[in-house]
Amino acid sequence: MQYIEEVLQSVKESNPNEPEFYQAVEEVLSSINQVVEGNNEYQQQAILERLVEPERQAIFRVPWLDDNGKVQVNRGFRIEFSSTLGPYKGGLRFHPSVNQSVVKFLGFEQVLKNALTGLPLGGAKGGADFNPKGKSDNEIMRFCQSYMTELYRHIGANTDVPAGDIGVGAREIGYLFGQYKRISNQFEGVLTGKPEIMGGSSLRTEATGYGVAYFLSAMLDAKGDSLRGKRCLVSGAGNVALYLMEKLDQYDAVILSCSDSKGTLYCKDGLDVALVKHLKNEQGAELRDYLNELKDSEFTPVNQYPSDGHHVWRYEADIALPCATQNEITEKDAEALVENGCSVVCEGANMPTTADALKVFKDNDVFLGPSKAANAGGVATSQFEMAQNASMQKWRAEQVDEKLQQVMKSIFDTISATAKQYSNEHDLVLGANIAGFERVADAMLKQGVV
Structure with a gap:
């Protein structure tokens, strides 16, 4: 379809040297032709153009001291892609391969993934080109504290709630949360994947x-x-x-x-x-x-x-x-x-x-x-952690597991039904792309041009 081809060309021109991001966008847009063709409002309201452009992008320097007293410098990212369905939600990845293209592709995918859960979550992603492997606990702590010293101004329990990803587990989340609390003087559910003693969820x-x-x-x-x-x-x-x-x-x-x-x-x-x-x-x-x-x-x-x-x-x-x-x-x-x-x-x-x-x-x-x-089970359980933090409650592991099973079954049923409507019930790639897109796009229409 000409409209989709024009959007894809625009993405390629405005995001040069970002192959992962373009690949993710192309895979989704090329599979939603039937939906976009049948809805002129999507085109008139530039839904695709708005969908592929992040709402906010933060790129920042992360200086820290290694155990030898030498200053090291990494690059940090937080891409807040869409808050259409709820606060920005998505993990932080610490790995040498992290760059703007990788973070943007992950953030774009996160928007649709979170939409498929049916939960009130927007999409975001972040991280740094820092490699935790081979680093001491103190080095990782100092890096996390420096990273959060910039990140804290962009996040909040009802604004943007990061979680973990590759290279960011309970240890890193703990250090990040400690620094956030120190700077903001607020103990709130601003991060998920926390150790349970700090308000983390069972089974996260x-x-x-x-x-x-x-x-x-x-x-x-x-x-x-x-x-x-x-x-x-x-x-x-x-x-x-x-x-x-x-x-x-x-x-x-x-x-x-x-x-x-x-x-x-x-x-x-x-x-x-x-x-x-x-x-x-x-x-x-x-x-x-x-x-x-x-x-x-x-x-x-x-x-x-x-x-x-x-x-x-x-x-x-x-x-x-x-x-x-x-x-x-x-x-x-x-x-x-x-x-x-x-x-x-x-x-x-x-x-x-x-x-x-x-x-x-x-x-x-x-x-x-x-x-x-x-793989939406992780973000679904992160939302369960947000709910527990907001209500100051603690759910048993059995409760979390039951809710997780319900969400995953619901996602499968939704995308299978969508695939059957537009093609065949076993084309789950098509079903996931269309179902996620429709939920986000229809909410965007109701919120006006923002």
Whole structure:
């Protein structure tokens, strides 16, 4: 459609050298033709032009002292993309790969993801090109305090509520919250993912991984199938991957793999999930240490492939679950998965599949659960934390888990019904893009030109 092509061209020209952001926008806009064509008001009110332009962008210097007394400088970001449906909500990522394009693509995806939850949440994202790996606790604390010294002026419990992401866990959130409280003299729900002793929610750490499993279960249930005995390839070894693996194990699936920055673990008979979790969470070890732990065990990994996570997608499996980072499944990976019998993909990371890989999956009728739907469990539970903070209550883990399951099932039902209305019920990528867009766009129309 000419209107959409014009918007895409404008995005490319006004956001040069931002490939991740353009990829995210193109993937969404190219799939909502039917909706935009049938609604002149969307065009007259420039809904697409407003949707792809962040409401606010903050880029700032973050100076801090390392343990040797040397001044280090990083670049910090907070992109407040849309407050149409509620206060800005989205995580902070501390990783060397963080730049404006990455933060903007994550923020754009967050707007639609949050819309799909049905909860009153806008979309944002932030972070810094700081790498917590190899840093001492004191260095991480000093960095977080410096980062919050600028960020605090942009956020608030009813304005913008950041959470964690890659490189930002309960420790970092704790340091950030402490500095916010010190500067603002307010103890409020301005951050989520806090340690429970500071008002954090039960199951927040597990929520994204559990949510992916609940969404995947709904996908299979819709086809009259279940997770029992399914061979699953998982990438990553962070919170999303670890707690997804834990829940898959409870569903009696067989977890064949996981990966970290040093390589990939694979076992054709299934990994010892409890041992992987113990090594990563309690010992802070690398996955390669798993091999030494299993010398006298029945679990024997076939191999470990240093520094090449792509090998995780080259094995026979029923289901692929990318949980590491963006664009980790390439066209060749997708072709290998199809050739090796994979018929279901459920995305745990944000935009982990390249555009070419998505085409391979679509051409081969692979049932794909898109990240903006499948990994929404984390932000849903963040909203539960906001609700608990606002009411000064504490929900039991069972309550949080029940609400999480309801949200994930509702997301699946919504996007499946939307996909059926516009195409077929198994085109969940289309269903998620249209359902998320319609909720945001219709609210934008009611709020006027703001």
